[in-house]
Amino acid sequence: MLSNDIIELASLLGDKLCAKGWTVTTAESCTGGGIAYAITSRSGSSQWFRQAFVTYSNDAKQNLLSVSPHILQTHGAVSKHTVEKMVSGVCQAANAEVGVAVSGVAGPDGGSDDKPVGTVWFGFQVDGTLTTLKQHFDGDRHLVREQTIRFALQHLLSVIPS
């Protein structure tokens, strides 16, 4: 199940999107669909959510979201450049006003000095304006993924105008 605070955040996000007449979409790597799962926990979410991609592999990021092989090779999948392309790609594919993309190191493997376990890059697009953010979350794989979902919803709530 989803934790109660995440369900509440998703519900508030639904209210805000519904009031604007906007839809949201997601392109998820490390969370593997968890943000979309949270968004659709609210009954009636078909009004503000139509589709989303889980792009776990680099090939999926390239083929579905037009992230270039050059970006993936030069900056890596967990990078500002990758989430920028992911979120713009998914908003275009879904024709959505609002999007969020995440790519991170959920662990326990895959960490490096540069990008330790818990590093997550977020891309947000709201009505044409794109921003990126890097966060570091503590805890095991499940906690890193849960905190990533929570942060994505909280940040969307803070940047969507009323």
Added chain:
Amino acid sequence: MLSNDIIELASLLGDKLCAKGWTVTTAESCTGGGIAYAITSRSGSSQWFRQAFVTYSNDAKQNLLSVSPHILQTHGAVSKHTVEKMVSGVCQAANAEVGVAVSGVAGPDGGSDDKPVGTVWFGFQVDGTLTTLKQHFDGDRHLVREQTIRFALQHLLSVIPS
């Protein structure tokens, strides 16, 4: 977040797919990404999971999975015919040996005499063989979605050969 038994099922599924050298993909409507979220709860899941679609709207089912408008109009989104097309479409898109598609009425709204709340159609494809199943789950929206995720994983485990 995810219940322990679902995490355990996803882990067993990973072992089975890894041993076969197969990958799995998902096309989710009512679960909104929850099956993919469960599959990727296991560390190392990039070995058997590359991409997935959340197709919540009819347009998404048409555009991403080639479900025909005729099928959606004649049989509805929650139908054997729709999940058949969803699962074959997503396996083709992901070039995956194993796929699962779900479309159901999670509630509390959207039920009918014919398709009451808790009705879920599943499409499974394993190494080219496609099967469909209808289930009815009791409980609220969260419970219906959780039981759908659990059933999908359990059934995949039962039909993937060792």
